[in-house]
Amino acid sequence: MAAGAKEMNKTNRKYRYGMVIDLDACTGCGACVVACAVENNVAPAPAKVNDRTSITLMRVFQVKDPAPMPARKTVFVPMMCMQCDDPPCEHVCPQQAVELDPRTGIVDQMVQRCFGCRYCMAACPYHARYFNWFDPEWPAGMEQTLNPAVAPRMRGVVEKCDLCHGRFHEAQDRAALEGSDNITYQPACAESCPAQAIRIGDLQNPEDPIQDQIRKPETFQFLVKLGTKPKMFYQSRRGWVKRLAERASPNGNSNRRDA
Amino acid sequence: MAASAMKPPMAAEIAKIERQWIARGLERCSPLVFAGWMAPWLIMLGAGVYASYLCLRYGLGVTALDNRFGFGLWIFLDLAVIALGAGAFFSGFLLYILKWKEIKAVISSAVVLGFLCYSGAMAVLAIDVGQPLRSWFTFWHPNVHSMLTEVTFCITFYLIVLTVEYLPILLKNRRIKQVPSFLVFEWELHKLIPVMAGIGCLLSFFHQGSLGGLFGVMRGRPFAFREGFAIWPTTFFLFVLSAAAVGPSFIILTTKLVEKITSKRLVKEQIYQTLARTTGVLLTAYIALKSVDTLIWLNSTSFNAGFAPWEYYEWKPFGGWILFAEIVVFGMVPALMLLSKRIRTRRGAVVLGALLACAGVVLNRFVMTIQTLALPTLSFDEFMTYTPNWVEFAVFGMVIAYAVIVYSLSYRYLNLFPQEKELSAGNVEVNDVPVR
Numbered sequence: 001m002a003a004g005a006k007e008m009n010k011t012n013r014k015y016r017y018g019m020v021i022d023l024d025a026c027t028g029c030g031a032c033v034v035a036c037a038v039e040n041n042v043a044p045a046p047a048k049v050n051d052r053t054s055i056t057l058m059r060v061f062q063v064k065d066p067a068p069m070p071a072r073k074t075v076f077v078p079m080m081c082m083q084c085d086d087p088p089c090e091h092v093c094p095q096q097a098v099e100l101d102p103r104t105g106i107v108d109q110m111v112q113r114c115f116g117c118r119y120c121m122a123a124c125p126y127h128a129r130y131f132n133w134f135d136p137e138w139p140a141g142m143e144q145t146l147n148p149a150v151a152p153r154m155r156g157v158v159e160k161c162d163l164c165h166g167r168f169h170e171a172q173d174r175a176a177l178e179g180s181d182n183i184t185y186q187p188a189c190a191e192s193c194p195a196q197a198i199r200i201g202d203l204q205n206p207e208d209p210i211q212d213q214i215r216k217p218e219t220f221q222f223l224v225k226l227g228t229k230p231k232m233f234y235q236s237r238r239g240w241v242k243r244l245a246e247r248a249s250p251n252g253n254s255n256r257r258d259a
Numbered sequence: 260m261a262a263s264a265m266k267p268p269m270a271a272e273i274a275k276i277e278r279q280w281i282a283r284g285l286e287r288c289s290p291l292v293f294a295g296w297m298a299p300w301l302i303m304l305g306a307g308v309y310a311s312y313l314c315l316r317y318g319l320g321v322t323a324l325d326n327r328f329g330f331g332l333w334i335f336l337d338l339a340v341i342a343l344g345a346g347a348f349f350s351g352f353l354l355y356i357l358k359w360k361e362i363k364a365v366i367s368s369a370v371v372l373g374f375l376c377y378s379g380a381m382a383v384l385a386i387d388v389g390q391p392l393r394s395w396f397t398f399w400h401p402n403v404h405s406m407l408t409e410v411t412f413c414i415t416f417y418l419i420v421l422t423v424e425y426l427p428i429l430l431k432n433r434r435i436k437q438v439p440s441f442l443v444f445e446w447e448l449h450k451l452i453p454v455m456a457g458i459g460c461l462l463s464f465f466h467q468g469s470l471g472g473l474f475g476v477m478r479g480r481p482f483a484f485r486e487g488f489a490i491w492p493t494t495f496f497l498f499v500l501s502a503a504a505v506g507p508s509f510i511i512l513t514t515k516l517v518e519k520i521t522s523k524r525l526v527k528e529q530i531y532q533t534l535a536r537t538t539g540v541l542l543t544a545y546i547a548l549k550s551v552d553t554l555i556w557l558n559s560t561s562f563n564a565g566f567a568p569w570e571y572y573e574w575k576p577f578g579g580w581i582l583f584a585e586i587v588v589f590g591m592v593p594a595l596m597l598l599s600k601r602i603r604t605r606r607g608a609v610v611l612g613a614l615l616a617c618a619g620v621v622l623n624r625f626v627m628t629i630q631t632l633a634l635p636t637l638s639f640d641e642f643m644t645y646t647p648n649w650v651e652f653a654v655f656g657m658v659i660a661y662a663v664i665v666y667s668l669s670y671r672y673l674n675l676f677p678q679e680k681e682l683s684a685g686n687v688e689v690n691d692v693p694v695r
Contacts, residue, residue: 049320088479094408095408121329123477125480126636130326131389228478
């Protein structure tokens with residue numbers, strides 16, 4: 001037992017998980033959204049919930065270019081927490097309920113400590129944080145679908161994508177038991193994507209295949225100039241899609257879609 | 260028949276007993292008129308208590324707040340009342356630190372107003388957070404990098420300071436001070452007040468500033484983000500200055516309102532002039548600094564974040580008019596009105612100037628809270644609007660009602676305005692009843 005614990009402590013390697021999402025491959029099917037909700041025990045939305053009060057840790061935006069029909073083109077943009085290296089949400093939380101894990105680069109939300117002030121939601125430029133406006137309730141029988149590796153969240157706290165931390169912990173335990181220091185896993189969104197548009201990798205491992213992806217000229221990130229240092233990368237060979245990366249346009253886009 | 264025959268003597272008896280609680284030499288309306296005044300506020304309080312129950316029992320889903328507008332009516336009005344309640348700390352600063360003796364005429368009223376603004380704001384915050392029972396976590400696991408931590412600490416301690424400052428006013432009640440131990444306690448507390456005023460100034464400086472810093476540090480919201488000195492964004496200093504500027508104005512407005520309602524003179528005109536001039540000077544400094552800050556933000560800060568600042572004002576209804584209104588109409592105009600003795604001494608100018616100054620700061624808090632959240636950051640996101648629902652209005656109405664009720668009781672039974680007796684001399688002695 002003691003030897004096992006000692007063995008487990010050996011997995012001290014640091015990671016910096018990030019993702020690359022290929023927008024040219026994404027079809028907007030929404031499988032990632034469903035897989036995310038199921039994996040993370042997001043309760044079925046009560047009837048009174050709307051798109052602004054729902055919990056959608058993974059969200060797909062449908063964006064159209066400004067060209068008139070029939071030349072108009074569409075892109076689907078999956079958005080979740082950008083796992084920033086300099087997270088604005090972490091700095092503002094008054095009771096340290098948000099923490100950038102230095103071992104994984106994942107921005108953790110300690111829901112048990114959150115008191116629901118929602119300052120982190122105001123601070124996040126990606127609107128990636130969600131408040132539990134209602135009590136989570138599962139209809140009779142549906143509680144059997146709950147994932148035992150993930151704790152459901154209570155009313156009145158903020159939550160966000162934590163890169164499927166439950167899966168990470170399972171992978172960590174597995175690696176420790178195998179005596180390996182290589183923790184590899186797939187978040188639910190990446191695993192469920194039929195187009196393989198979402199890929200996860202270790203951004204600080206020079207041998208990780210993600211390195212080639214993030215160096216491609218078609219790779220970009222959202223709102224880089226804000227200095228949040230996001231770890232989510234997007235790819236598109238279409239110029240108008242790449243131009244979405246920066247500031248908001250007053251022409252607006254009213255095509256947001258809840259996938 | 261018998262009941263109606265009993266009524267007049269009973270009412271007279273009640274009035275007689277109640278008169279013993281009212282300071283000698285002060286004229287107050289009859290208990291019946293006072294009850295009539297309180298009734299609508301009590302109904303408003305009741306509606307707010309019911310709305311608060313709904314929030315606590317069923318969660319904040321009963322409000323119109325949402326994931327985009329996590330901050331809404333409550334936070335905006337909290338910021339506004341805390342700025343307006345700054346009269347308490349600033350008049351304390353003028354009286355006890357700068358030794359402006361004439362401020363004594365309004366200090367008690369200012370302390371009560373400050374206490375009501377802060378306690379009311381904290382009551383709303385307790386309903387506004389999702390898990391109020393975890394509020395103490397901020398003291399147990401404080402994040403020293405968060406402006407909200409500083410706000411929580413300073414507001415909590417300042418409310419304690421205000422309570423200690425309120426107590427001597429309460430203990431000076433004609434009946435309460437008959438109890439010797441209360442009189443001794445009041446005397447001892449009174450000696451503490453200058454110290455409390457000093458601590459209050461320090462705490463207020465930091466929390467008023469941190470409320471501004473709350474928005475100024477949000478790098479992810481380029482509309483609100485400001486650079487600054489060391490860890491403090493410029494909004495920190497602008498919030499302190501603006502709160503100090505409108506604090507005296509709010510004292511003017513509330514005192515004038517009480518004078519209007521009671522048809523009595525409560526303080527000498529000279530006091531209004533002093534308070535108005537103070538607002539004028541501070542508001543001028545605030546508007547000058549805010550203008551410089553806005554220019555730096557327009558020309559540098561916003562561009563560095565990748566946003567063209569004029570685009571913020573292309574989202575309707577938040578056009579450039581809002582910036583013009585904030586700086587010119589509700590800033591420069593009242594500043595000049597209250598600064599110039601020639602204008603200030605004209606009839607109604609003090610009230611109009613104070614009203615414009617207070618409206619300007621309330622507008623500033625609205626811009627920082629609501630406009631900041633309404634503007635999209637992602638290129639494909641939408642501009643969103645938000646309309647509070649009845650629950651939010653009712654909860655806030657509850658705080659207004661609470662403030663009016665406690666202030667009315669304080670005015671009736673405590674001597675909030677020491678000059679009142681002098682200014683209404685000769686009117687009341689005949690009605691006075693000695694304490695038995």
